[in-house]
Amino acid sequence: MSPLQTSEAGAPGLALRKIRSLGNHKALVAYALAVLIFVAGQLVSPGFGAFSNIMNVLNISALLGFIALAQMLVVLSGGEGIDLSVGAMASLGAVMSSQLIGGLDGNLPLAVIVVLAVGFLIGCTSGVGIAYFKVPPLVMTLAMASVIQGAALVYTNGQPKGMASPLLKELGTGRTAGIPNLVLLWLALALLVWLFMTRTKWGNLLYGLGMNRLTTELSGIRTRVVRTVVYGASGAISAIGGMLLLSYTGTAFLDIGAAYMLPTVIAVVIGGISLAGGLGSYNGTVAGAILLTTLSSILITLNISEGGRQIVYGGILLLLLIVYGRQKTA
Amino acid sequence: SKKESGSEGSAPASGSSASASQGGSDKEIKPIVVGMSNGYIGNGWRTQMTEAIEQLAEEYKKKGWVEKIIVQHAGVDVNNQIAQIRNMINAKVDLLLIDPNSETALNPVIEEAVKKGITVITFDQPVTTPKAINVVIDQQQFGKNLAEWFVHELGGKGDIVIVSGLAGHPANVNRLIGMKEVLGRYPDIKVLTEVNGNWDEANAQQVTSNLIASYPKIDGVLTQDGMALGVVNAFQAANKELPVITGENNVAFLKKWKELKDAQGFNTYGQNNPPGIGATALGIGVRLLQGKKSKLPMKDNTYYYPIGTHIKNDNLEAELAKVSDKPDTYTLDEMLSEEQLNSYFE
Amino acid sequence: MNGHNRWHKLQHHSLFPIAILFLIVVGVNAVLQPGFFTYDVIHSNLASFTPLVLASMAQAVVILVGGIDLSLGMAITLSTVIMAATMDDSPSGILIGIGLALIATFAVGALNGLTVGFLKLPAIISTFAVSSICYGAALLIMPQPGGYIPYVFYETYQATIASFLPVSLLFILAGLAIWAFIRRRKIYRHLYAVGGSEQAAYANGIPTRKVKLYAFLISSIFIVLAALVIVSQTATGDANIGRAYTLNSIAAVVIGGISLQGGKGNLIGAVLGALILGLISNIIFFANLSSFYQDLIKGLIIIFALTLSILPSLRKKALA
Amino acid sequence: MQLLEAKSLRKSYGGVAALRDGNLICKQGKVCGLLGANGSGKSTFSKMISGVVKPDGGEIWFNGTKLDVANPQEARKQGIIMVHQHLSLIPELTIWENMTLGIEPQGRLGFVNDKASKETAQAFLAKFAPELAIDLKVRELSLAQKQFVEIAKAIAQQPKLLILDEPTAPLEQSEVEKLFAVMRELKARQTSIIFISHRLWEIKSICDYVVVFRNGETVGAIDFDTEAKDESLIVSMISGKEHRHALGERTGGRLDPGADTLLEVRDFKLRKAREGLSFKVKKGEVVGFGGLQGQGQEQLLLALSGLEQPAGGQVSLGGRRLKLRHPKQAVREGIVLVPGDRHKEGLFLQHDVLMNLIYPQFATRKTGFLLNWKKLKREAEEVIRQVNIVPNDPGKVVQYLSGGNQQKVVVGKWLPLAPKVLLLSDPAKGVDVGAKRELYDTVRRLAEQGTSVLLYASDHEELMDICDRVFILFEDQIVDEIFPAEYGEQRFVSASLRSAKAAGPAAAAGRPSAAAAGR
């Protein structure tokens, strides 16, 4: 069992076991489907199910999975929470990292701090609009996405400079014992997130906030502050996600993260997080990210036209939703 | 009077240029208003293109040829660009430079502009209306060049994959046509599959990774703009020997190329897709509006800018040295010089 | 007293804040753009704004019923591609083109209606999946842009009727007329009922699933209108032409004061919201900002507009 | 003559049985009282009859034929109309649009006939609230007004069988009487009615017979034509136990007169009130707030909880002035609220009991960053024991508990914080007799341990039984102060009904009222 799978041994409390198990059911289905795709892929196109390719797909999943963590926190926090600025934020994170690092390992710590801080602050700005001015998250983050894009353009003068440092590149493309470093990092992150969500006060607080904001408020929690911080965290995580994109590609370009905007939402939902908030787990999101990436991979591998690929992708997504993505609300 | 003083003031500055001070047409030259409608913004190419135009426009302002330039980016949306061009018309520009988002969809609005007496030059990508002048590189030829080098390097046989740009994009389509024309002549070359890397390095890296996994033997990857580095990265990440890969002329790739050449004798080929083509278009447009007669070698309404810089292993170092101070995303550039331009007009 | 009362009523009309916003944006435009109020400029602005206006009406119907349609842009695309692929200059060719586009768009609407309404899938994901299907179909029909749209289309679209009525405005009026027709039918109230509270609507004997399906079908009418306008001004089919309308229409709808939760707002708001978005683009244009700042400033203005359009509900209660 | 017979109706949700064996017979032109504790399945049963919920099993016979009510539309066609416990009005539509929703009269060409709609709406609404303009949006109405619209809407459809699920909950007595008058009218026209209520006096005054549910099963029926209206028999059928005094013995007025003042509220201006209200509460005292509904009682509690800001005024606790800008500050000071709407304001419905019980501790510094789940679980089990949540499983998801047990969770979650002041906003609303008793036992115990309690209850009896003192509110002002230990219910009711102007004599009763002291 991978450490992502929660085991009964570490039972952190009944509440969370329940919440998680709701996510786990869907997570298991998603994992199983991903395995199925690998098996089918191996049959259609030998080599697709090979260890190296599985690692390859996991490597790419890790990038989606990192950014999807940002999305998950926001969706989990409820109030129709959704963050459509994760893609733009990742782009900004990537171009900022690239310029700040400029190919030198010595600049890494500074870059991490600055990228985190900028991501957090911009995220908080969205959070303020959402929590205090009651702008619906969907449109607030959508508009913020274009602001971030614009900011990245201004910041780079339209031409991102610099590049990843050797250490960062090693992280993004290197392997340890045959397993991509990014995947190992992802595993560690998943474990941390799991601990955070189940064992800490803040993780649990978030589940409550997502389930019922008024109850949370009356329990003496400053929900608006917490919501603001959640969007801030989402910003910071996506910005760091951008840095990881840079680690994978080596150089950044201005819409490097754009393609991640909606897939993060899908990964989160496929993984069993309720769009209404308050239920689900990162384990599910991890599964969702892997499943989505596996699906696009096999479609790339098949020798069909782009139009055919798009239709199959959409069709399979619909089927997935019909089979186990039906929700009572939202 | 303001205009005149402007042109007088600029005269000494351009004194070195033999062409600028020549000709008695100075009195007739009215400074013009230029509109530049760009679509997508956000990669180095478009930025260089924009900057080159703005820079040249500054020079022309000093010469008194240009009164004002409006530079706008519409993003990838065609309808947004149509709205923007309508705004340019309403702003009463004399010359309209367009890097079009679509080969056909802007035709009606371009014709609208021409009807209002505006000279329209599209560059980078052509449009199909005969009312506009296209200033472009020959994308089919561009694709052909890549493919010719590619099949030669492969020795005319092998299993290959094609990683192309954005599905349906005219430049991509034309390059593919050129490529396939060449490939068609070599029956021993088998195209395993064709995928889209969307002119995006990360995307190209991802799709190539998948291809490497599913096709145990890949002898060559035929790719183009902005994606070669991703393809190379994917092979390196998978610890595979590099097959034959077509290259490109941006600094990041050239650096990588140099590194690989030194380490393992890697060989590839890149040609310029010059961002300066926008500035060339401006130079042409300004002269047309000055009533000069064009001797440009046109094919119908299209001027195919001949690509000047082709890089292979033998001239790699020399070309790289020229751009050593540029950022990684910089694309090797070229454009028609004022002298060249003048030679095409009288 | 009476006048005061009327003012009070006006102030509390759901369209009040958006109308104010509209006037502000018009005002700024008029200052920045000489000749803003001349007929030519109005004509050309309307021509530019009409597609988004119609797309926003389409989006608004779905949002009113509590859904959201992320396939809207690609449904428009599919529609344009079909028209461009099938039309020729003959009247029958034109009719066939429009007819096939209608059928395809309604099929997309029905698919959305079935998945969201009957299968209860989360709209934000399922319509995205449908969007991918539409895009794929459009690419299959037209792998590269092109096709043929009869010349009469773009001639007509640029034309003026009775020397004062731009045809583009006619399209908006047609959209509003369709809505006025729907307004007087049961379905209108049912849309609001289902959007307001699905449970309550169901308990009132309203066939909630069908109502959602109808919402997507009504939306399809506006989508086809939008596609017609787009082919009229582009004279081509292009698999990427509609993409931007999905998110822009959502922004327009929200700026127009329609609640994303459904059941609240007015379709006129969506029309104004779309016009406001278009006018904001014009402000950016005529403010002649340095090119790299355009996106940034535009985004900030939109956030400002959003916040402004939300403000009235802020006055009501501190915590929702 | 029987109109409807339901046999062995069953329904479960995710393995939890909401109704096991529901049986009921509706007689033509009679009012059938449907009784049962919270969660006994009354609403579920009614929803099956009206087609909103599909039964898992059982049969419904209507007018001699077997019915298969697949949806509410079907039921409507048969003449079965239900007024739901949780109202089914659309807030953004007007009254008249709501009243004809789903049955819009059609005119020519399939257009709706708004004129006819409005006439119908006007005619039927006039029976209850003739002063209400029918083109107001429903969201602008008070709860009672909404209830009237809902009932008028049902009656406008001229049902053969009318199901009223707790229609009187938001109504006051005079309004209830209005409803009863209309019900009698319907009866005379041979309409059958199923009437659900937790208030026995209502049942006794309007019903011809009653059917009692317990734990999802029909346990019996009493026909008032032939049998006595024996309250204790009914209650024992509902609870399954011998009936004692509903809330136990009266405990008000036992407070040590020498106790210290704990909470002092001065010049509190609620909503748009021009004048503030002031009062003091002693340590361990239970103070009630009565009067007509909607006179500011709930606002007062919300303001003290920090959720809403009063227009002015001060609060001090133990002599220290407090800032109550946010519930967080209140909670940290030990002022906690049991809100009126437990689903919306008090619970995480889809989380389990444990999560709900420990949650308030997150707002305090009681838990560190890392949670000690073992300890928390022990604490939760202790709370479950204290307030007697059934079943006593901390892993149970709250939405599967019955209403009364859910309310116990809402109260219980505050116990580990040992609150100084407990604010209760109509905590027994819709809670059945047994659970109500247990709830108030907990409250009494807390008071004995020194917690001051501020209680708003819509039910007079509750205030009389529990409180040491009761303030009567009228238009956000305290107009009277009553000591239940000394006065009977009569005094109470009359005080509630008196207008603000008549408040004067209360002060003249010898004791200076807190209201008077505030001025």
Ligand SMILES: Nc1ncnc2c1ncn2[C@@H]1O[C@H](COP(=O)(O)OP(=O)(O)OP(=O)(O)O)[C@@H](O)[C@H]1O
């Ligand atoms: N949709 C649902 N999902 C899960 N459980 C439900 C649902 N509806 C009702 N229940 C459960 O079924 C049981 C019966 O509920 P019902 O609402 O019928 O009771 P009731 O007699 O009307 O109670 P009350 O007097 O509180 O209104 C309760 O335990 C309730 O929690």
Ligand SMILES: Nc1ncnc2c1ncn2[C@@H]1O[C@H](COP(=O)(O)OP(=O)(O)OP(=O)(O)O)[C@@H](O)[C@H]1O
């Ligand atoms: N829009 C709705 N709002 C509330 N309840 C509904 C709604 N639609 C259906 N229901 C309830 O769900 C029950 C099941 O519906 P039905 O049997 O018609 O379809 P179904 O395919 O079984 O639905 P599902 O699988 O989603 O439960 C209905 O009896 C009804 O009680």
Ligand SMILES: [Mg+2]
């Ligand atoms: Mg009930």
Ligand SMILES: [Mg+2]
């Ligand atoms: Mg009840």
